[in-house]
Amino acid sequence: MKKVEVVFIPLPAMGHVIAAVELAKLIVERGNQISTSVLIMHPAPDPSTAKYTESLSASTLPNRMRVVDLPSLEHTAVSNTGGNWMASLADAHKPHVKEFVSKFKTQSELSPDSPRLAGFVFDSFVLGMEDLAEEFGVPWYVFSASGAAFIGSMLHLQALHDEQKVDLFEFENSDAELEIPSLVNRFPAKLLPSIVFHRQSFSTFLDAARRLRKTRGIVVNTFKELESHAVDSLSNGEIPPVYPVGPIVRSQGNDYDFGSDRINDYKDIMQWLDDQPPSSVLFLCFGSWGSFSIDQVKEIACALEQCGHRFLWCLRKPSSSKAKIESPSDYLNFQEILPQGFLDRTVERGKVIGWAPQVEILAHKAVGGFVSHCGWNSTLESILFGVPIAAWPLYGEQQFNAFEMVIELGLAVEIKIDYRNDFFLDGSKVIVSSDEIKKRVKFAMEQDSEIRNKVKEMSQLSRKALLANGSSYSALDLLIEDMMKNIA
Incomplete structure (x- = not known):
């Protein structure tokens, strides 16, 4: 039997690296003749990414x-x-x-039993490396850590710009609505990613969309039952084959990415959750890049104090650098940012933390709601574990994801889906009031709401998709079959 090697090159951001590593694992566990190498580029803008990859020793990875x-x-x-x-x-x-x-090629040519290079899998925003695949004479695939609907929006916007000569910059802060084929509902143009509205980065977005049309196949971290309309819209024969293989999330029980300095934090968090009633805890976490101004933090604290729910709040300190992209850090003392006496008044029902083992928290039976930035990995994790989201997007394509979850799919409640606090802004000028946060949180925590029931149902479908003969299981088989064809 021929043996093949596939080389993955993810964007060195936490969500992208984790998704690529987990996909590479799935492929080698399913395909007995396939080996994978995941190449990590440095420097990563987020120190936690480097810590995660450093912890991926040979003992934690499959053969x-x-x-x-x-x-x-x-x-x-x-x-x-x-x-x-x-x-x-x-x-x-x-x-x-x-x-x-x-x-690798030289070594494989010296040994007839060694794997042969079968192709590359590039992150959708790792640009310019496809000429290497052509130089080595192998195909290349694109792996998207975003959903199928967002892939459809990229293709649509690129066509508007290149073919219809639409000036996309005019959509910033406009009331225009777009008819995007991968969505059923009309999409408010002001919710497009900030990268679309900034000339220095717009070309990166366009180039990423153009190359989607040239790849051998598009691998998407989603599943057919979640984004059926979007997946169908991409299967019209006009673009390369699409493989929805998700939900791909970090495996539970693998504490290798916590690091030795996190083990005690992890035990403390999980012990606290063990002491709480089922579905009673509201979890607030905004990703490795999520942070808020002092004024916004105080509004969140006020809402949590007044709403009465138990809560677990991951609170990060904004970067002090305005000259470069730099991820938030942990506060040395939460007293410096929280309202005076807040921790004492909520000590019986709340816990404020810095770092959070998100997958393990969402999987815990005590968690009943998730205030999230709607990063796609976080969205899939909440669906997999059946935890309703209160959507509060910050950066990237998160406004798009929030729209999809709240309006398109009815699987989340809105806190503020047009909120922005990303790399291009000097902090958000908008402050969401404690009253508004409190009201939306109560919707998310309702125990027998329509949204909670829909999320539970989608959770079951997500798990079925990954089982033998499920939609994602079958899509991965087709992808592996295609990869195996690349070696004569």
């Missing part, structure tokens, strides 16, 4: 899989502004990728 750190670049070699860092990082790492693959 025939490896995670390889590429040489770290000097920060001066990578643009650290807006969306440009993605393109400049990939361009600067091309020689390192070429060197790695060349060595």
